[in-house]
Amino acid sequence: MNELIKLSAAELAAKLRAGEVTSVEAVQAHLDRIAEVDGTLNAFLHVNAEEALAVAAEVDAIRAAGGAEAEALHPLAGVPIAIKDLIVTKGQPTTAASKMLDGWMSPYDATVIEKIRAAKLPMLGKTNLDEFAMGSSTEHSAYGVTRNPWDLGRIPGGSGGGSAAAVAAFEAPLALGTDTGGSIRQPGAVTGTVGVKPTYGAVSRYGAIAMASSLDQIGPVSRTVLDSALLQELIGGHDPKDSTSLPQDLEGLVAAAQTGAAGDLTGVRVGVIKELQGEGYQEGVQARFNESLELLKNAGAEIVEVSCPNFKYALGAYYLIMPSEVSSNLAKFDGVRFGQRVLPTEGPLTIERVMAATRAAGFGDEVKRRIILGTYALSAGYYDAYYGSAQKVRTLIQRDFDAAFEQADVLISPTAPTVAFELGANDNDPVAMYLNDVATIPANLAGVPGITVPGGLSEGLPVGIQFLAPAYEDARLYRAGAALETLLEKQWGRTLISQAPAIDTASIAQEA
Amino acid sequence: MSAISREDLVHLAQLAHIEMSDAELDKMTGELDAIVGAIASVSEVASSDIPATSHPIPLTNVLREDVVGQTLSIDEVLLNAPDSDSDRFKVPAILDGE
Numbered sequence: 001m002n003e004l005i006k007l008s009a010a011e012l013a014a015k016l017r018a019g020e021v022t023s024v025e026a027v028q029a030h031l032d033r034i035a036e037v038d039g040t041l042n043a044f045l046h047v048n049a050e051e052a053l054a055v056a057a058e059v060d061a062i063r064a065a066g067g068a069e070a071e072a073l074h075p076l077a078g079v080p081i082a083i084k085d086l087i088v089t090k091g092q093p094t095t096a097a098s099k100m101l102d103g104w105m106s107p108y109d110a111t112v113i114e115k116i117r118a119a120k121l122p123m124l125g126k127t128n129l130d131e132f133a134m135g136s137s138t139e140h141s142a143y144g145v146t147r148n149p150w151d152l153g154r155i156p157g158g159s160g161g162g163s164a165a166a167v168a169a170f171e172a173p174l175a176l177g178t179d180t181g182g183s184i185r186q187p188g189a190v191t192g193t194v195g196v197k198p199t200y201g202a203v204s205r206y207g208a209i210a211m212a213s214s215l216d217q218i219g220p221v222s223r224t225v226l227d228s229a230l231l232q233e234l235i236g237g238h239d240p241k242d243s244t245s246l247p248q249d250l251e252g253l254v255a256a257a258q259t260g261a262a263g264d265l266t267g268v269r270v271g272v273i274k275e276l277q278g279e280g281y282q283e284g285v286q287a288r289f290n291e292s293l294e295l296l297k298n299a300g301a302e303i304v305e306v307s308c309p310n311f312k313y314a315l316g317a318y319y320l321i322m323p324s325e326v327s328s329n330l331a332k333f334d335g336v337r338f339g340q341r342v343l344p345t346e347g348p349l350t351i352e353r354v355m356a357a358t359r360a361a362g363f364g365d366e367v368k369r370r371i372i373l374g375t376y377a378l379s380a381g382y383y384d385a386y387y388g389s390a391q392k393v394r395t396l397i398q399r400d401f402d403a404a405f406e407q408a409d410v411l412i413s414p415t416a417p418t419v420a421f422e423l424g425a426n427d428n429d430p431v432a433m434y435l436n437d438v439a440t441i442p443a444n445l446a447g448v449p450g451i452t453v454p455g456g457l458s459e460g461l462p463v464g465i466q467f468l469a470p471a472y473e474d475a476r477l478y479r480a481g482a483a484l485e486t487l488l489e490k491q492w493g494r495t496l497i498s499q500a501p502a503i504d505t506a507s508i509a510q511e512a
Numbered sequence: 513m514s515a516i517s518r519e520d521l522v523h524l525a526q527l528a529h530i531e532m533s534d535a536e537l538d539k540m541t542g543e544l545d546a547i548v549g550a551i552a553s554v555s556e557v558a559s560s561d562i563p564a565t566s567h568p569i570p571l572t573n574v575l576r577e578d579v580v581g582q583t584l585s586i587d588e589v590l591l592n593a594p595d596s597d598s599d600r601f602k603v604p605a606i607l608d609g610e
Contacts, residue, residue, distance in 0.1 A: 107588040200568045214567050243574040244567070316551035327528060334529070336603055341594030344531070349604045352529070360531035368530055369540060373547060375528045376516060386551075389558035394565040396557060430543055431550045447568025471569060 002029040005170040006498075009079050009227040012173060016078045019063065023056035023078030027122045030080050034124065034171045040505045042146050043156075043166040044125045045085050048092050052080060052122035059120050074119035076230055081116060082172035084163045085126035086133050087218065088207045089113050092123070096209050097141035098131045100339045100362030110207020111242065112176060112218055112235045119234055124172050127162030131364045132330065133183055133211045135159050136436040137426070140366045145423055148191060150461055150500055152508050154420040157187030157436075163221045164191040169503060174231055175221040179450075180211050181318055182416075182440025184219050188452040189415035189464020192496045194481070195221045196228045197440075199471045200447035201246040203232065204239030212325035213244070215318075215444040223497055225453060225482040229257040232474065246472075256475035260482030263490065266300030268480065271408025275311045276439045281417045284458025289414045292455050292465050295487040296412075296480075306407050308400035311442050313393045318441045319434060320377050320390035326367075327374030333362060369430060398446045405470045410480045413439050415452040415464030443468055451477040453485050454496035462496060516544045 004026050007015065015021045031049050038044050059078035063070050088094045088106035090113075095101045109117070116123065130140040138146040138161025148156040149169040156165040163175035164187030177184035179197035188195030196219045203218045210216060220231035233253050239245040272293065277286060297303050335341035335358035336351070342361040344353045363371070377386040404411055416436055426433040443450040448471050455465035465484060469476040489495055516524075518541045525532045532540070586599050595602040 104592050107584050107591060108582070201571070240574075240576060244569070244571060246569065246571075310557065313554050313557055316554040319547065319551045320554060331529075335594055337589075337601055338592035339594070343604075348608055350608045351604050351606050352608075353531075354604050355529040356526075356531040359529055363530065368532075368536075369543060369547075371528050371530065372521065372524050372540065373544060375524045376520070376544070376548075379524070379527070385555050388564060389554040391564035391566060392558035392562040393554050394568075395562050398565060398568075431546050434547075434550070445568070 001170070002032065004029040005033050007173065008224045009076060009173040009222060010224070010230060013076050013079050016063070023059045023122065024053060026078065027052050027056040027080050027124070030124055030172055037169055037503045037505055038171060040147065040152065040503060040508045041149060041165050041169055042144050043127055043162045043169065043171060044082070045095060045097065045128050045143055045162070046092055047125040048123050051091060052124050055120055055122040074234065076234060077120040078122065079174065080122045080124045080172055082124045082127050082163055082166045082175040083113070084129055084160050084175065084177050086129055086178050086209050087112060087176055088209065089123070089126065092126055094126065094209070095143070096132045097129045097143055098362065098364070098367070099142045100333050102340065104339060108207065111204035111239045113207060115235050127160070127166050127175060129162055130159035131367050132209065133159040133178055133180060134326070134366050134370055136182070136186055136433055138162060139423065140364055142364055147508065148420050149503055150192065151420065152504065154422055154461070155190070157190040157420065159183040160187045160221065164188055164193050164195065167221050167223055168193050168497060168500065173223065174227060176235070177219055177221045178208050179217050179219055179444065180215045181322060181444050182437040184221060185440045185450055185452040185464070185466060186416045186436055188221065190420035190462060192454045192462030192500065193221065193223055194225055194228050194451070194453055195219065196232060196451045196474070196477065197443060197449060198232055198236065198474050199246065199250065199449045201244050202250050202449070202474060203236050204242040204245050206239055206241040210329040212322040213329065214325060215322060217444070225451070225478060225485050226254065226257040226261065228451070229253040229478045250472060250474050252475045253478050257478040257482040260479035261486050263299055263483050263486040265296060265480065265483050268301045268410070269304055269408040270296055270301045270480070271304050271306035271404050271411045273311070273404070273411050273413045274305055274307045275309065276413035280435070280438070281414055282419065282458065285414050285418060285463050288456040288458060288463040289465060292484060292488070293412070295491070296484060299483060299487055304407050306404040306411065308397070308404055308442070310393065310396040310400050314397055314442045314445055315434060315438055317390040317393035317397070317445060319373070320386050321394070321445070323370040323374030324377045324387050325374070326370045327378065330367070330371055333359065366430070394445050397442055401442070401446045401448055401470070410476050411468040413466050415439060415466040419458050419461035419463060439466060447471055449474045449477055451481045453481045454488070456488065456496065457499070516541065516548060
């Protein structure tokens with residue numbers, strides 16, 4: 001394995017700046033790794049080799065020429081990145097892992113992609129996900145499952161399993177994800193990587209194919225806390241094209257990660273959420289969580305217990321609000337202006353029947369379930385009982401967070417209740433699948449930011465630790481997350497990801 | 513709260529414009545029942561004095577100057593169209609019958 005691919009984004013960026021390696025070498029090393037392992041993992045739906053190498057060569061030429069243009073390069077210029085295939089890109093297909101968008105080419109770039117292009121990060125390609133980001137396992141992709149690099153028989157989490165697996169398997173140092181109910185953080189937890197859901201509106205959603213607009217958020221995926229901070233500072237900021245974009249920039253994220261890396265949390269109040277542990281959480285997950293608390297305490301943090309009594313209604317509220325917004329957002333896939341069009345096999349050829357045939361063929365089971373559930377929740381006679389009640393629960397959850405943040409600067413919980421489960425384990429039980437997001441959903445409902453950092457292993461599989469902070473206080477996540485990362489790595493004597501087994505490419509037949 | 517019957521599901525699938533086979537309808541009726549059972553608890557706590565939250569971060573309406581911004585050319589717009597005819601989307605009959 002080329003050692004270049006093991007570097008963090010920050011380390012690679014430093015070597016690029018120092019002229020020790022070229023961006024073309026770095027990109028090629030990652031493309032070689034993709035060629036080696038992705039037939040087994042299926043983390044990528046599209047590999048963008050030609051353009052990535054061209055951007056890398058451009059960065060190398062600017063650096064070689066020196067002068068003002070070289071100095072003006074973004075610190076991450078030349079560091080390759082993978083993009084979740086829910087985010088639209090010119091020049092590369094965007095499918096949302098749905099048959100509905102097979103072959104669709106976006107006529108425009110998402111705002112985060114414009115920023116990545118301006119900073120000259122070579123884009124390695126588009127990563128797999130659950131169809132339209134609906135799922136917690138990446139098993140609902142129309143283009144095959146992604147496998148967990150830690151155990152090829154297990155899920156990489158979802159919906160952003162492709163981005164998390166790509167970063168965990170050293171196919172990319174950085175990736176973009178989207179998090180509606182945990183789709184960045186839960187895959188991060190089960191693949192031993194870092195992922196951040198920023199404050200709602202901190203990163204523009206323009207060009208992220210909408211699933212549930214009041215919950216969706218783009219965020220960074222990486223192997224280190226510092227790398228996520230660097231990436232969030234790059235992609236964040238106000239965007240006039242997204243009317244939910246925050247007016248102010250969130251600053252000091254990288255600085256907070258650097259402060260945290262000293263491993264000192266003197267005076268920081270860490271609130272343990274009573275309701276997000278214990279029953280339903282695997283023993284090994286709970287054990288790693290308790291060990292992390294001890295480390296934080298030894299580093300000077302004040303550990304307090306906080307209660308969020310309405311969190312037990314969060315899952316229910318989420319599975320009403322999200323499908324309701326889904327049913328509306330996905331109405332545009334009607335076979336008229338873009339995407340697939342499927343004609344009914346018999347009977348009159350009217351637009352209504354073409355739409356119904358198109359949506360029947362273009363959407364997978366989970367997408368259909370959620371559209372139907374949302375249509376039900378919004379229908380006459382049920383609106384107040386379901387959607388109306390769920391919106392009230394949202395208020396209660398925000399109040400729980402407000403009260404908790406009176407007592408604590410950051411909150412902490414396991415990111416997911418279990419380690420990665422086996423592929424197919426929840427095939428016939430959607431409700432069991434939904435429970436994977438029990439600890440991540442409250443942040444989306446309240447709009448607050450969250451991070452997952454690797455917390456150790458249980459049965460040889462990664463466990464994630466989640467920190468949550470008040471809205472706009474993303475910097476607190478980076479400080480606490482970097483501190484825990486430092487403390488744990490000091491204890492282990494190495495990083496968690498360095499303990500991942502080699503990927504046995506011979507064991508899984510290469511998929512077409 | 514009432515469960516979703518198969519007849520309800522047929523109606524919902526029509527509203528959502530998704531054609532469903534008998535087998536799909538049978539399977540989904542049971543699944544939706546289980547899901548609705550798991551989420552119905554929200555109404556336990558939602559009393560009338562609690563205001564609804566539609567959006568996590570309250571922002572007021574966003575306005576911009578009334579000038580032409582980024583637009584797409586007709587070719588770009590029609591690039592992904594399933595069917596088109598002289599600068600227009602082409603669709604099957606909107607109305608049933610003659």
